[in-house]
Amino acid sequence: MSSAPTGNLASLAAAVLQPGFVGTTPPPWVLRWLGDGLGSVVLFARNIVDLDQVAALTAALRAERPDVIVAIDEEAGDVTRMESGRGSSRPGNFALGAVDDPELTAEVARDLGRELASVGVTLDYAPDADVNSNPANPVIGVRAFGADPDLVARHTAAWVRGLQSGGVAACAKHFPGHGDTRVDSHHDLPRIGGSRAQLDAAELVPFRAAVAAGVQAVMTGHLLVPALDPRLPATLSPRILGGLLREELGFSGVIVTDAVEMRAVADRYGFAGAAVRALAAGADAICVGGERADEDAARELRDAIVAAVVSGELPEQRLAEAAKRVGQLAAWTVAARADAPSRPTGTPGGSPIGLAAARRAVRVTASAAGALPLAGAPHVVEFEPPRNIAIGAETPWGIAAPLAALLPGTTVVRLGADDLGDVPAGTAAGAVGGAPAGAAGGVLAGAVAGAAGRPLVLVVRDLHRHDWMRAAVARALVARPDAVVVELGVPALVTGAVHVATHGATRAGALAAAELLAGTGRVAAMPLVGVAEPAVG
Numbered sequence: 001m002s003s004a005p006t007g008n009l010a011s012l013a014a015a016v017l018q019p020g021f022v023g024t025t026p027p028p029w030v031l032r033w034l035g036d037g038l039g040s041v042v043l044f045a046r047n048i049v050d051l052d053q054v055a056a057l058t059a060a061l062r063a064e065r066p067d068v069i070v071a072i073d074e075e076a077g078d079v080t081r082m083e084s085g086r087g088s089s090r091p092g093n094f095a096l097g098a099v100d101d102p103e104l105t106a107e108v109a110r111d112l113g114r115e116l117a118s119v120g121v122t123l124d125y126a127p128d129a130d131v132n133s134n135p136a137n138p139v140i141g142v143r144a145f146g147a148d149p150d151l152v153a154r155h156t157a158a159w160v161r162g163l164q165s166g167g168v169a170a171c172a173k174h175f176p177g178h179g180d181t182r183v184d185s186h187h188d189l190p191r192i193g194g195s196r197a198q199l200d201a202a203e204l205v206p207f208r209a210a211v212a213a214g215v216q217a218v219m220t221g222h223l224l225v226p227a228l229d230p231r232l233p234a235t236l237s238p239r240i241l242g243g244l245l246r247e248e249l250g251f252s253g254v255i256v257t258d259a260v261e262m263r264a265v266a267d268r269y270g271f272a273g274a275a276v277r278a279l280a281a282g283a284d285a286i287c288v289g290g291e292r293a294d295e296d297a298a299r300e301l302r303d304a305i306v307a308a309v310v311s312g313e314l315p316e317q318r319l320a321e322a323a324k325r326v327g328q329l330a331a332w333t334v335a336a337r338a339d340a341p342s343r344p345t346g347t348p349g350g351s352p353i354g355l356a357a358a359r360r361a362v363r364v365t366a367s368a369a370g371a372l373p374l375a376g377a378p379h380v381v382e383f384e385p386p387r388n389i390a391i392g393a394e395t396p397w398g399i400a401a402p403l404a405a406l407l408p409g410t411t412v413v414r415l416g417a418d419d420l421g422d423v424p425a426g427t428a429a430g431a432v433g434g435a436p437a438g439a440a441g442g443v444l445a446g447a448v449a450g451a452a453g454r455p456l457v458l459v460v461r462d463l464h465r466h467d468w469m470r471a472a473v474a475r476a477l478v479a480r481p482d483a484v485v486v487e488l489g490v491p492a493l494v495t496g497a498v499h500v501a502t503h504g505a506t507r508a509g510a511l512a513a514a515e516l517l518a519g520t521g522r523v524a525a526m527p528l529v530g531v532a533e534p535a536v537g
Contacts, residue, residue, distance in 0.1 A: 051115070073290075077506055094141070095358060130179035135490065154209065192227075220257050228240050245282075272303075279305065363500070385417075420471075
């Protein structure tokens with residue numbers, strides 16, 4: 001049993017927490033905790049209005065503790081917190097991987113780093129270093145640079161160098177790799193198969209590159225990887241955090257857990273139990289607050305950590321080591337902030353560098369030349385998949401808004417699986433244009449009929465993953481084979497006479513696609529890159 005005073009233990013326990021909170025100004029409990037040893041906080045979309053407000057928020061935090069680590073989950077793509085209310089003005093990882101210019105990736109990350117640093121954010125839970133090798137992955141997808149380990153590695157390293165040269169610590173995630181799974185760890189515990197040799201050849205390649213690039217932090221994934229540890233998920237595994245990440249990969253920075261309230265670990269080990277086990281396994285900082293963001297949650301974790309030290313379950317030396325690493329990261333961020341811009345670098349329209357990069361990521365596949373630009377203001381049908389929980393529900397997506405700005409008179413309808421129900425793919429063309437069987441068919445027919453005499457644009461996200469969406473698009477293309485299909489997700493399934501892929505559903509990517517369709521801007525002259533089959537397979 002430790003002989004250290006409880007007050008000292010409580011301060012150490014607070015030092016390793018990274019809690020979230022509600023509000024656009026720091027609540028009293030957070031300010032009080034900063035004075036009692038709290039080392040970090042994490043910001044989410046609920047904490048952000050604009051750049052000036054974030055700068056004021058972080059200044060209030062630093063008035064209580066000058067070296068506080070202010071973290072954020074900003075991937076600068078579909079997963080955005082700084083621009084959650086309007087969509088990211090920078091493309092995400094998948095778009096940057098499609099361009100495959102590491103210098104561009106570094107430039108976009110540096111641009112983001114300068115903006116974050118200018119408003120007082122010092123740690124970014126990015127880049128996503130996962131290899132998205134499973135096309136059915138429900139939570140990674142366009143958040144990854146791609147499915148090729150070497151491509152992901154070179155862009156992970158570039159993103160780390162770019163962000164950190166902009167004054168913000170990078171945090172590669174989700175170690176040892178969340179790409180080859182069909183399960184979202186927000187809901188359940190994913191299992192990553194494959195032998196150790198396969199992991200070395202795929203999942204671990206980008207993390208080795210991140211460590212070599214000097215990444216300041218690594219975030220664990222709540223993943224069961226039997227080839228590494230058949231019993232414990234990575235976040236709770238000494239073999240994976242200590243043996244693999246520390247000893248084999250040589251990582252000496254801060255190991256941050258993914259949010260400990262996520263069901264993959266909380267359902268099995270308890271909310272506080274997961275935090276204690278993670279620290280004992282070698283984690284240094286406990287992320288919490290995406291879903292549990294009040295003082296009671298932070299207190300429950302702190303008190304459980306103290307009790308675990310007192311009982312001998314968690315060695316005090318391990319807790320002190322974790323707090324020391326957090327302190328070392330805090331010192332790095334203070335030094336980095338000394339060179340950060342004094343004012344926000346963003347513009348009212350967002351990042352010009354981001355838009356230029358998004359334009360380079362657009363790819364067109366067509367069966368014949370001359371199909372673009374559109375002949376007039378189109379009717380847009382946007383098919384909405386179930387929400388990826390990592391993406392804010394408030395974050396807008398789609399191309400109808402930027403298209404309407406370029407082509408006044410553009411109209412739009414958005415349909416989800418509940419709107420369409422069971423739409424059989426093999427229905428004859430007349431059923432779509434005339435009297436289809438069933439209410440679902442009637443909804444689709446009405447949506448397509450809205451484009452009578454006008455161009456039709458069908459917008460999809462991860463078409464290959466959703467049976468109902470594929471069936472609806474197939475029927476729409478039978479009725480309107482001239483329709484343009486715009487894919488905002490992973491373009492694993494290319495269909496239609498004209499197919500446009502943005503490689504992400506960001507505001508920047510949507511504007512780039514709209515420019516292409518409207519025949520304006522720098523994207524308009526982009527050559528076709530292939531020939532599409534005019535049907536969904």
